[in-house]
Amino acid sequence: MKNKIYLSIIITFLIFCFVIFYNGLNNPNIYTPKINKKKNIPIFEAKDFSSGANIRSGKIFEKNTFYVVNIWASWCVPCREEHELLMKLSRNKNIKLIGLNYKDNFNNAKKFLNELGNPYSQILIDKNGLLSIEFGAYGVPETFVVNKKKTIIKKFIGPINEEILSQIEKIIK
């Protein structure tokens, strides 16, 4: 009797596994996350890149301004690719571009900006990567659009391109 119960439990479980795997096979396995959840920006305190002072998030993000938060690092090759577009984006007066310097060496980061230009109105240091995790980042580079109510409304994984740039500009209008 006891055996029969075991057996039926095991068989049910196995059939369940089979169905899951069977469906899993037909799913595309290329990683394409959809971010539809609107999320408020995290409350945090971080070191400022230029002054070295600790700043609270409340002071960085003001209401009634659009922000674009870009996570970058000097060692990240795709960050170089997208940098030119960020420079272009920074000329847009309606937004403020915040840089999140992810797990980087300060001197290298400085060199990187000297070489390619600084598009950011403010840069925060994320030495151990925790802040980026709180933002919900998957890796570098990543770009978040924050609306006037301090809510993250859009997130782009990987380097931005012309298409994404025009999307961002559309959102802001």
Place this chain on the structure above:
Amino acid sequence: MLVSQIGYYSLILGLIFSLILSVFSIKDLNSFNRKIDQNIFTFSLLQLTFVVVSFLCLIFSFVKSDFSNETVFNNSHTTKPLFYKISGTWGNHEGSLLLWLLVLTLFIFLFIIKSSNQPKKYRILTLLFQQIIIIGFFLFVLVTSNPFNYLFPIPNEGLGLNPILQDPVLAIHPPILYLGYVGSSIIFSSVLASVTQNYISSEWAKHIKKWVLISWIFLSVGIMLGSIWAYYELGWGGFWFWDPVENVSLMPWFTLTALLHCILVLERRQLLTSWVVILCIASFMLSMCGTFLVRSGILNSVHTFANDPARGIFILVFLFILIFLSLGIFFIFHKENYKDEKKFFLLSKETTILLNNWFMMYFLSVVLIGTIYPIFLDVMSTDKISVGPPFYHKLIVPFLIPFLIFMVFGSKLKWIKSEVNNKNLLVIFFIISIILSFFITKNFVRDLFLYPILIGVSLFLFFTTVVEFFNKKNVLSQTIAHFGFSLLILSILLNSILSSEIITNMRVGEKYYYDKGVIFFKKIEEKQESNFNSIVGHFKISDKRGNITNLEPELRVYNQPTIITSEADIKTTLLKDNFLVMNLVKGNEYFNIRYQVKPLMLWIWISILLISIGGMISFFKEKNEK
């Protein structure tokens, strides 16, 4: 052209002989002859021969770069060195399955000729169960992944082998790992046969122990080779990433290790029989499950060669047929033997083995959940998650402490009933280990609880096994394997605590100063090989003590297919590895440099070898351990 034909038809002949073999085995099962029908040996040999011929044909096609064969066209190129042409044979989906089939037929042939002292019915039933697996794989190869498909018109050039697979270690990694995986198929067939015959006994344990050891040794070495490859080829500077594909090879290793210890118990006493049966079945099922996860494309990794859902569905259905078959046999035929049950004393080797088995099962479930759960979640909720190292570390590392302590006591205790001898010595060792580890770690770790204790208990095991070497009554295989294990844990822990890393961008001629020394980027050179061009960077690293290390990492541009890979340069010494890898920064004269000092890397590999050597000693020892 002709060779492919021969290969294809030998496969079909192989399948036909498997069917004939099955029919003869069923006939022989009911005959009254004491001995196995001579025809069975002949057919088994013929089956093996045809698979070997087929495999040789595929190798020949690869060597000759016969691009009329689709598999060769997809995975080879005329400019490849001969060595990689040959290893390319199993560096792809079709070829690797043919290799799998080859090992299956080879092992059952060896089993049938080596098991003459076993009961006839048991041998024939094992052969029959193995034929089910073999026929399944024959059909899989012939129906969904035929390695001998034609191409017409014949292309002039092949597509080439994925450059990261063009590597000497990786050339032998798949065959070794397969010997481990497929070895467990014999254990599986054998346990099903002995359950139906009610033959789970100490005689059976003595006989199957050799097969468990074979597959365990090959699996250990195979995992190590894969890990060495990932260490220097992928250039991430780590050796274990908890990647699903790595996990998949680790899971059968857990069950095999547990099984190996339970078999030792069963060899002496009629205990843990159900447990042994379950472990035998689980080992092979996990190997199959690994093949399914890796080959079906349900996971994305370097091992995924093709994403043809038909293949995945075939293995999936086959896997579940085998699972249900084994479940059915287990529930219908298995009878627990209770006669020895009452003599299970708390303080005995059996108890510690059982306890460590539970820990092993716990580790297994952590890894299993971490690997499978993302797939489940994806299907059920379309949420994508990936489970990373912190999950495994948090769940596994703390439980290593009791695990290691039980290992110390387990090897001290005797079978059936025992007492702890030399209590004082053990206590002294324990205290010394903890103090020593505190001094080792206090300068490096902030967490003054977990690491010192963990290093302490590994040192404890280390010391006690070292002392064991001088004990005349020691069991050499066990002592070496356990010594290797303590060394492994110690090296991994110290490696993770003491590793240091520098990442920076540098130009040729530049010097980079860091707190312990200078990195000097001397020059770059260009080099040409038949299958790639490369840029070699010359670096000189001098530390404050005046030690100078020259490192020459490479950037390789493979021609077929065109892929850039970066080859780390690693200088290995007894105490530490210096690891340097460089990457091109696009459109710039800067190179991204990653320099790592990784202590005790060599010892990680040595300790895994020691563990395997322990297994080998046990394998070659004629008399049983006392």
